[in-house]
Amino acid sequence: MKHLYASLTEAWREPSVRAAPAEEILTGLPGRSERTSEQQARLDAAVEEARLARSAFLAEHGQAVYDALTDGSTVHLWLDELVRAAAAMFPGLVPSVDQMSRERALAQEEKEGREIDQAIFFSAMLREQRAGTHLLESLLRPTPQALDLLEAFTAHGSVDLGPLKVERVGEAAYVTVTNPDTLNAEDNELIAAMDVAVDLALLDDRVKVGVLRGGEMTHPKYRGRRVFSAGINLAHLSQGRISYVDFLLRRELGYISKIQRGLRLPPGELGWRASTVQKPWIAAVDTFAIGGGMQLLFVFDRVIAASDSFFSLPAAQEGIIPGVGNLRLPRIAGNRVSRQVILSGRRIKAIEPDARLVCDQVVEPADMDVAVEEAVKELAAPAVVANRAMLNLAEEPPEVFRAYMAEFALQQGLRLYAKDVMDKTTKFSTRATRA
Known part of the structure; x- marks a missing residue:
């Protein structure tokens, strides 16, 4: 060396x-x-x-x-x-x-765009077959914070991570996002907490199914209602508080990849039967899943939506790329619907026929709890883990994901500093959310 x-x-x-x-x-x-x-x-x-x-x-x-x-x-x-x-x-x-x-x-518009140089670097690493594969596998490891919290979580069945809470109820780990003032918008802190929460759910042997849901809001317009996600926090983006490495890359290569592909443990801990710890996941969508919230649905095994909710991916209007949504949505919803959603910002209401392309079940808001409980019982069946792993492998082979991320790493870094993004996000510098 x-x-x-x-x-x-x-x-x-x-x-x-x-x-x-x-x-x-x-x-x-x-x-x-x-x-x-x-x-x-x-x-x-x-x-x-x-x-x-x-x-x-x-x-x-x-x-x-x-x-x-x-x-x-x-x-x-x-x-x-x-x-x-x-x-x-x-x-x-x-x-x-x-x-x-x-x-x-610095505020985003005052920065020199040094993260573009990080984007050039990560794109090059991911383009290399051996390096890219090793990097992707490295990021499936459990976080040090999750390992530190695991004993307490397994003993008490709950942990407060600030922007979210994790609670074990029966065979399920309920991950509840609690960023009420921002309508559960995503920021650096939430991404870090999600990484830990997913780790804990996957590491606890008593957990058979993970459930992601938004908590109740304090925002005047939605006070007392649950909200799944308002997507990226545009105020933080304008203020320069959205990190290319710790948000835009970590989000896709960290906890979302762990939900889809599982948690990679040190050699020997899983024996010869498996390379990762995998479990099925349920998304419970209340009110709306905007931007990153909608992107998340593409890796979940069961999506349950309240009848008054909607889905949208307004990233093109904001000027950025909607994560891995451009890779996954066409496979799920087809070419035409994907272009309407990603390029034109189409909102899909849960009660529309096309909503069944991105969610499995639509129920009345009052019936959400029961629907989630029934889904947990169904997905806790022993054969689900092996079958969902094979489905994910067939739908999105690791090499396809690596190739996409190599290009995404560069293009998202460039979009983060594009003039149109600066123009569109500056107006959010004093606003915490958009919905």
Whole structure:
């Protein structure tokens, strides 16, 4: 590995020289909003040259870079650990810890777009078959926080994770999202909590089925009503508080992948019969599932919706990509409906015929509890786990998912800093939700 590191360091020397002028120019400039158009144009040209150099280096040496960072794929790193290791080993390839710390303090429209350089890096890692596969498997591990909480959860059957609560009732783990002031909108903190909650449900042997549902709201318009999800918190996005690594990538590669593919434990813990711990999951949709909320439904084994609820994916109107929805919705709902929903923002009411393409059962709001309980009993059957695993494997092979995520990693990073996104989200800087 020392020889590999030395040869990579030498290979990075020339591209790093090409990338350096962008930082030199930036050092002498005022903040983005105070620059002249000429200053910004000069910086943009240097940044473009830097990104060309980084992309070319990673296209040629991507697998070797990953091997150097993970000691030949023997070390499993989380997303933030991997990009920090890259910054330390190959200065200038990705933003440094200090650079990202300064960037996080800025509103989205004031940032320099350093997360685009992280996007170039992760896209390159995922494009490599061996590196990408190892990275995806690494992110299916249980989080350290879940391992710390497991004993208490198994003993008491409940845990409060802040933006959500997990409670074991019979054979089910009920994950209830409790972000009432924002209509259960998704932010960095909720994504981290969801990762832990899913881990706990999968690690507890007494849990046979996971259930995700939104809690009751305090928002004046929906006070006392349950809401499934309002999607991404656009106020946080405008304020620069939505992280590319800890939200946009971790969400898809962390807890959502664990729901679909299961939890990967250390070698030997599961014996030879299985590589992951998998369990069926139920989504109970009250009021609406917007954006990321609707995306979630595509990986659940049973979706139960209240008759007064609706589904929508307004990401195209917001300017971003709706996660893995572009891969999964066409398979579920077909080409035409998918384009209506993703490209035109069509809302589908639960009572419409097309709603049956994304949910299994529509009941009156007062009957939701009973419907969920009946679904838990049905999905707790012993053969369900093996069959849902085979269905998921057939519908979305890991290689298909890896290839999609390699392109998504880059394109979502670019969309995060696109001008139209800035224009559309700025109006949300003083609003907590949209519905």
